[in-house]
Amino acid sequence: MKITKKIAIVMGGYSKESTISINSGNTIFNNLCRKKYDPYKVYISKDKWIVKTINNKEYPINKKDFSFFIKKKNFNFDCVFNIIHGTPGEDGILQSYFDLLKIPYTGCGFYHSSITFNKKYCSIFLKNFGINISKSFFININQNFCRKKIIDEIGLPLFVKPSKSGSSIGISKVTEEKNFESALKKAFLEDKEIIVESFLKGKEISVGIYSFNNKINVLPITEIISQNDFFDFESKYSGKSKEITPAILPINIKNKIIKISIKIYKLLNLNGMSRLDFIIVNDTPYFLEINTIPAFSKESIFPKQLKKAGISLSDFFHNLINSCLLYNEK
Structure with missing residues (x-):
């Protein structure tokens, strides 16, 4: 009799992206092959860590070993499918925890997660390797700075962003100097470090990339056309954007983007799946x-790119888990 692997689909989290994470987790749960896997929904919030069964019964997670007790039996997981957007699943915190417990998990490790989740450090790191980024100014919450000097240096319009935040939460596009202060306050509500970034007028694209067993693959590129001022939270999750997959790009630009995406993926020493966002300005x-x-x-870009590439969610999730388990056997 073949034994199925017990998979913890970890969802929720501590940020405003928790609802999106739960939607993502449900997609994974519904598409995992039951012949290979025995999936469990694990909800993580600031209040509790629980396993929720199909009949909505809740069982607390024992944080000492990430197990749970049901019907007089203790259950341990063979692998964690981490689908928490934001903290503590995307910033390295849970990765450190699972490393200590020696439990395999999908995605990159704690160090790489910490770097990639922090837009400030990620941008500084990649700039040193010749990756083009917009002109930026970094501000800490207790730092003294001259607002007029920043605006003069960056120019208008500009963006104000939390350094550690996803789904465009806390981001503002500032077109007039009088709105700069409110944009700063909005960003500082999400993070103690923020980025003031120059506006780039061009074509926005998103690149899905993944690796299984050290082979890197790039999915069909998506062009994003937002109905709002920029690709904000509403555009992403309320259908207020047009997405074209594959993006209509000259072959030389397409090849350049693929090459840069793979370079970034390798520089950051990533594994599993990722999505990179770019603005193309004058072919750069x-x-x-x-x-x-x-x-x-349902609204997410990555699964749409997989569909366009002819890859089923079931196959993709299987390969992601299998690659994770093989990596941890080495």
């Missing part, structure tokens, strides 16, 4: 950010 791609735990809700 400028890196915006990377998402190492892409969403899998």
Whole structure:
């Protein structure tokens, strides 16, 4: 009799992206092959860590070994499918925890997650390797700075972003100097470090990339056309954007983007799946950010790219888990 692997689909989290994460987790749960896997929904919040069964019964997770007790039996997981967007699943915190417990998990490790989740450090790191990024100014919450000097240096319009935040939460596009202060306050509500970034006028694209057993693959590129001022939270999850997959790009630009995406993926020493965002200005791609735990809700870009590539969610999730388990056997 073949024994199925017990998979913890870890979802939720401590950020405003928790609902999106739960939607993503449900997609994974519904598409995992039951002949190979025995999946469990694990909800993580600031209040509790629980396993929720099909009949909505809740069982607490024992944080000492990430197990749970049901019907007089203790259950341990063979692998964690981490689909938490934001903290603590995307910033390295849970990765450190699972490393200590020696439990395999999908995606990159704690160090790489910490770097990629922090837009400030990720941008500084990649700039040193010749990756184009927009002109930026970094501000800490207790730092003294001259607002007029920043605006004069960056120019208008500009963006104000939390350094550690996803789904465009806390981001503002500032077109007039009088709105700069409110944009700063909004960003500082999400993070103690923020980025003031120059506006780049061009074509916004998103690149899905993944690796199984050290082979890197790039999915069909998506062009994003937002109905709002920029690709904000509403555009991403309320259908207020047009997405073209594959993006209509000259072959030389397409090849350049693929080459840069693979370079970034290798520089950051990533594994599993990621999604990179760029703005193309005069045929030059400028890196915006990377998402190492892409969403899998109905509106999400990554699953649409998989579909266009002819890859089923079931096959993709299987290969992701299998690659993770093989990596941890080495």
